[in-house]
Amino acid sequence: MSTSTRMARRSGIRGGEAASGWLFTAPMIILLGMFLVIPVLMALWVSFSDWNGRGSPFSGSVSFVGFDNYSALVGGGGLAEQDFGTALRNNAWYVLLVVPIQTMLSLFLAVLVNRQILRGRGFFRTAFYFPSVTSSVAITVLWLFLFSSTGAVNKLLGFIGVNGPNWFNDPSGVLHNILGVFGVQNGPAALTGNTFLGISFWEWLAGPSVAMSAFILMAVFTTSGTFMLLFIAALQNLGGDVVEAAMMDGANGWQRFWRVTLPQLRPTLFTVLTLGLIGAWQVFDQIYTGTQGGPGKTTLTPAYLSYQTAFTNQAWGQGAAIAFILFVIIVVFTLFQRWLLAERAVSARRMRLYVQTPTPGGSK
Amino acid sequence: MQRRNSRWLIGAGLTVAGALTLSACGSGSGFGSDTADSGGELTSDSSQGLSILIGSSGDAETASVNAAVAAWSEESGTDAEVSVASDLNQQLAQGFAAQKPADVFYLSTDALAGYASNGSLLAYGDELANKDDFYPSLVSSFTYDGDFYCAPKDFSTLQLIINTDLWAAAGLTDADIPTTWDELATVAKTLTTGTQVGLGIGGEYARLGAFMAEAGGSLMNEDSTEATANSAENVEGLEYAQTLLNDGSMKYATELGAGWGGEAFGKQLSAMTIEGNWITGAMTNDFPDVNYTVAELPEGPAGKGTLQFTNCWGIAADSPNQAAALDLVEHLTSKDAQLSFSADFGPMPSIQSAAEEWKSANPTLAPFLAGADYAKGVPNVQGAADVVSDLNAQLESLKTGDAQAILDSTQKNLEALLK
Numbered sequence: 001m002s003t004s005t006r007m008a009r010r011s012g013i014r015g016g017e018a019a020s021g022w023l024f025t026a027p028m029i030i031l032l033g034m035f036l037v038i039p040v041l042m043a044l045w046v047s048f049s050d051w052n053g054r055g056s057p058f059s060g061s062v063s064f065v066g067f068d069n070y071s072a073l074v075g076g077g078g079l080a081e082q083d084f085g086t087a088l089r090n091n092a093w094y095v096l097l098v099v100p101i102q103t104m105l106s107l108f109l110a111v112l113v114n115r116q117i118l119r120g121r122g123f124f125r126t127a128f129y130f131p132s133v134t135s136s137v138a139i140t141v142l143w144l145f146l147f148s149s150t151g152a153v154n155k156l157l158g159f160i161g162v163n164g165p166n167w168f169n170d171p172s173g174v175l176h177n178i179l180g181v182f183g184v185q186n187g188p189a190a191l192t193g194n195t196f197l198g199i200s201f202w203e204w205l206a207g208p209s210v211a212m213s214a215f216i217l218m219a220v221f222t223t224s225g226t227f228m229l230l231f232i233a234a235l236q237n238l239g240g241d242v243v244e245a246a247m248m249d250g251a252n253g254w255q256r257f258w259r260v261t262l263p264q265l266r267p268t269l270f271t272v273l274t275l276g277l278i279g280a281w282q283v284f285d286q287i288y289t290g291t292q293g294g295p296g297k298t299t300l301t302p303a304y305l306s307y308q309t310a311f312t313n314q315a316w317g318q319g320a321a322i323a324f325i326l327f328v329i330i331v332v333f334t335l336f337q338r339w340l341l342a343e344r345a346v347s348a349r350r351m352r353l354y355v356q357t358p359t360p361g362g363s364k
Numbered sequence: 365m366q367r368r369n370s371r372w373l374i375g376a377g378l379t380v381a382g383a384l385t386l387s388a389c390g391s392g393s394g395f396g397s398d399t400a401d402s403g404g405e406l407t408s409d410s411s412q413g414l415s416i417l418i419g420s421s422g423d424a425e426t427a428s429v430n431a432a433v434a435a436w437s438e439e440s441g442t443d444a445e446v447s448v449a450s451d452l453n454q455q456l457a458q459g460f461a462a463q464k465p466a467d468v469f470y471l472s473t474d475a476l477a478g479y480a481s482n483g484s485l486l487a488y489g490d491e492l493a494n495k496d497d498f499y500p501s502l503v504s505s506f507t508y509d510g511d512f513y514c515a516p517k518d519f520s521t522l523q524l525i526i527n528t529d530l531w532a533a534a535g536l537t538d539a540d541i542p543t544t545w546d547e548l549a550t551v552a553k554t555l556t557t558g559t560q561v562g563l564g565i566g567g568e569y570a571r572l573g574a575f576m577a578e579a580g581g582s583l584m585n586e587d588s589t590e591a592t593a594n595s596a597e598n599v600e601g602l603e604y605a606q607t608l609l610n611d612g613s614m615k616y617a618t619e620l621g622a623g624w625g626g627e628a629f630g631k632q633l634s635a636m637t638i639e640g641n642w643i644t645g646a647m648t649n650d651f652p653d654v655n656y657t658v659a660e661l662p663e664g665p666a667g668k669g670t671l672q673f674t675n676c677w678g679i680a681a682d683s684p685n686q687a688a689a690l691d692l693v694e695h696l697t698s699k700d701a702q703l704s705f706s707a708d709f710g711p712m713p714s715i716q717s718a719a720e721e722w723k724s725a726n727p728t729l730a731p732f733l734a735g736a737d738y739a740k741g742v743p744n745v746q747g748a749a750d751v752v753s754d755l756n757a758q759l760e761s762l763k764t765g766d767a768q769a770i771l772d773s774t775q776k777n778l779e780a781l782l783k
Contacts, residue, residue: 052482054460078780079750149621169618171760295618296757311454313750314478 047320053310069317073325074197080309080318085197086297087305087322093208094301095280098219103272106224107265110231111257125232132225139222140289144168147214167214171296173206174213209298215286223279227272234268235261270341274334281330302326406488408687413443416692417459417466419452421645421709428708429696436695442688460484463682467689471514471678473505477746479678480508486679487511488690494697497715504586505741506676514676515697518711520640521672521735522574524548524662525626528655530555530635542662545578545604552613555635563608564634565625567616568756570742571638573671576601577740578664583752584743584778591778593755594771597666602759602767604664609763616760630654640673641732645710660731672739674714712736743778751777 042057050065051057073084113124131139146152147167154164186192187202194201208216238261246260262269284303287293293300293308302322310319416433420426430446437444449455452470456479459465465484479485489495489503489512502516526541534555542548552562565571569583576582581597584590592598608614615634622628629637630651637643638661647654661670677693679686695701702713703721712733713722723730742752751774758770 053457053478054482054484055463056461079747079754079777083750083754149618166618166621169760171757293753294757294760296760297754311457312475313747314457314475314482315747 043320044324046316047324049317051316053314053316057316065317069321070325072318073321077198080315082198083297083300083305084302084322084325085199086203087300087302088197089199089204089206090208090212090298091281091283091301094212094216094219094283095277097208097216098223098280099273099276101216102220102224102227102276103269105220106227106272107231107269109224109228110235113228114232114235125228128228129225131222132229134222136222136285137289139218140286143214143218144290165210168211168291169295170210171294171298173203173209173298175205175207177210178207209296211291211295212299215283215290215299218286219280219283223276227276230268230272231265234265238264266341266343270338273337273341277333277337278330281326281333406486406491406686406690407684409684410442410688412684413445414467414683414685414689414692416444416446417449417452417455417469418446419470420448421642424645425705425709428705432696432701432704433692436692439695440688440691442685442692444692459680460682465680465682467680467683467685468692469678469680470517471676473674473676473742473744474749474752476506476513476676476744477508477748480511480513481746484681485513486681486683486686486689487513488679488686488693489513489515491690492697493694494715497717498697499714499716499736501672501736501739501741502674502714505672505674505744507587508744514678515693516714517675517677517697518702518705518714519672519674519736520642520711521732521739522571522638522640522661522670523731523735524659525629525637525639525643526657526659527629527632527635528657530560530632534635541659544662545664548662549608549611549613552608552636553611556613560632561613561615561620561634563614563636563638564617564620564622564628565614565638567618567760567762569752569759570671570673571625572602572605572759572762573740573742574638574661574669575605575664577669577671578661578666579604580664580666580669582740583755583774584745584748586741588743588745588748589782591775591782593778594768594775598771599767600665602762602771606762606767618760629656641710641712641729644729658729658731660734668738670735670739672735672741674741745778745781747781748778751781 046057047069048064048066049057049062050068051062055061072078072080074081109128112118113121113128115121118124148154149164149166149169151167153167157164187200187205191202191205192200196204242264243256243260246256251259282303283301284307287299287301287304288307291299293304303326306319306322306326308319309315309322313319416429418426418429420429426446426448433444433446447466453475456465456469456471456475460479460482471479471485476485480487489506492515494515495512498516499519502519503512506513506516524542531540534557536551536554540547540551542551548563555562573583576598579597579601581592581595581599581601583593583598585592605614609616617623617625617628617634617637620628620633622631622633625634625637625639626643626646627650628634629639629643630647632654647656660668663669677696679689679693683689697715699713699715699718699721702715702718703725705711706713706722707725713719719733719736723733742748754777755770755774758765758773762770
């Protein structure tokens with residue numbers, strides 16, 4: 001059966017196509033293979049080995065150690081586990097705040113600058129996009145100045161009578177601080193007594209530290225411009241007829257946005273959320289140039305921890321293991337979000353809104 | 365469907381085959397020198413020049429090292445090239461992984477154990493002609509597993525830096541320079557005003573550890589074989605620092621809006637600070653108008669104490685010309701070279717025979733060198749850097765924290781390293 005199809009394929013007029021197909025794609029396959037697939041596979045091997053950074057990881061003296069590197073991170077009970085837990089905690093809060101805020105802000109900006117009547121649209125588009133094209137190192141340095149204890153941000157806060165925090169040197173968690181205002185200094189024993197990945201649940205719930213909040217603001221500031229561009233492109237692709245039809249049906253601006261425009265933006269929304277999620281989980285250069293994980297390890301992220309573990313601490317296997325756990329986290333989140341945003345049949349409850357029910361009195 | 369599957373399989377097969385071929389190349393290129401040990405003959409392939417990798421503090425240091433290396437190169441006839449690393453740890457690691465490391469390089473105490481244990485370093489200490497001239501405490505900082513690995517390049521100690529103008533303005537005289545903890549607390553309080561704090565220091569182990577040393581404690585014993593972090597002495601040292609913090613007479617530099625103790629001191633946000641001799645460079649360059657003097661840190665319950673910091677000249681085990689590298693290091697650690705380094709960018713010579721000349725050349729900085737007699741090194745066991753950075757994270761909230769609990773967790777982490 002299969003031989004006959006193969007024969008048929010070979011002998012046909014299109015017989016040579018497979019070969020030329022491979023030939024044409026070969027440069028890309030070789031490039032991707034050499035610079036992406038093979039290094040990733042090598043790193044995967046390193047994460048299961050006891051390679052110590054000297055010579056090739058494939059030499060005879062390097063041996064397979066199974067899940068040792070991984071188990072030190074997720075159940076070792078030592079400093080490695082505690083650091084990894086702290087890094088995950090910090091980054092989880094970062095993602096939780098950055099991704100929704102930047103998506104909403106970029107959509108909002110896109111809708112604003114997409115309006116036909118706005119004067120100087122080009123200027124605003126460029127202005128909003130500007131932070132995205134500036135190098136993240138430059139912006140980080142700018143941020144360090146703006147948010148220093150005597151910097152511009154605290155001066156501004158001073159004008160309205162607020163005594164600003166010492167941003168990049170304040171390790172206290174924002175949620176803990178808010179609870180502190182209401183007199184809650186220590187968590188209940190159920191939270192402080194039990195730990196996950198080496199840090200207590202009360203610490204997991206600390207929220208981003210004040211220092212991390214400054215990074216969150218920075219991420220929103222720098223990335224919303226890029227995503228605004230994606231949304232503008234999508235908005236300009238939408239046909240005006242659907243919106244006009246909605247207008248004729250009597251939908252107001254608010255309804256048109258939520259019920260007509262936004263559903264049509266679903267593919268773009270998926271792109272923006274996915275890119276945002278990946279970028280937010282991989283935050284590295286801001287930390288490397290800015291705080292190196294301080295104050296009090298509250299800006300430590302898995303990506304930076306991986307670098308530090310490998311290059312500074314010479315624990316190459318563990319560093320690679322962190323990178324692969326991070327990889328799994330990102331893939332799981334992306335799949336979850338894909339499922340969340342998938343096109344589904346309209347539910348019965350929703351359907352009721354669209355079904356034409358003859359109204360005796362007629363609408364206004 | 366079937367067709368697609370088989371194509372996909374071919375693609376995957378090709379990729380895997382490619383990966384295997386490449387990785388085979390990778391392992392094939394190994395030199396088989398994995399067992400390079402210190403006992404054997406030094407390599408001496410004189411056809412190859414030396415490469416020297418340094419982490420420079422600035423132009424002055426780069427120029428000075430360049431000049432010293434060029435002088436040696438002229439004399440010995442071996443080519444040598446100095447390059448400045450932007451990220452020393454990373455560039456070293458890359459070199460070792462590729463088995464093409466720099467021949468001679470700066471190496472810090474906390475990186476020693478990692479590279480020594482994986483065989484990247486040549487343990488050449490015992491072959492140095494000037495071996496006995498180095499301060500013993502520096503030698504023990506660069507001894508790993510009983511082997512003296514590399515020649516200390518220079519060193520620094522922490523001492524008390526005092527702003528003489530603010531000192532006089534507060535009505536204090538030379539007789540008031542503190543020699544005990546109580547006196548330090550008193551003058552710090554006197555010097556604290558609305559615009560300045562008495563003592564402003566970096567809130568990390570590398571400064572607060574001086575108080576622990578004055579109380580007679582240290583994180584690990586001399587040979588880094590036993591953790592002593594939660595000893596009563598260490599707790600006493602930290603609790604003393606805590607009382608100063610709660611008094612308001614001592615603050616961390618970050619609280620004062622400065623990056624480090626020297627910046628807070630230079631901006632006159634603090635009247636005193638605890639820093640090493642590197643502060644002199646910063647004062648000359650950034651704050652030339654601030655007058656200051658250096659005094660030894662006051663005695664604690666266990667007498668004088670301070671911390672010392674040092675780097676060494678590492679030589680790679682994979683270097684093709686170790687003999688020339690050793691000769692270069694002997695030249696760079698010689699009295700003349702070290703004194704000219706010191707004149708150019710400020711570190712203290714690591715050899716005892718240069719002490720007198722250095723003191724007479726730098727009479728005002730003599731307290732730093734005096735520290736060599738009683739200074740304690742920082743732990744150099746593998747992984748200690750992580751434990752110290754964890755300790756630093758906790759010390760940031762020392763003011764409201766529990767010294768015993770902080771040190772207990774450090775003790776636990778250090779013990780884990782020794783297993």
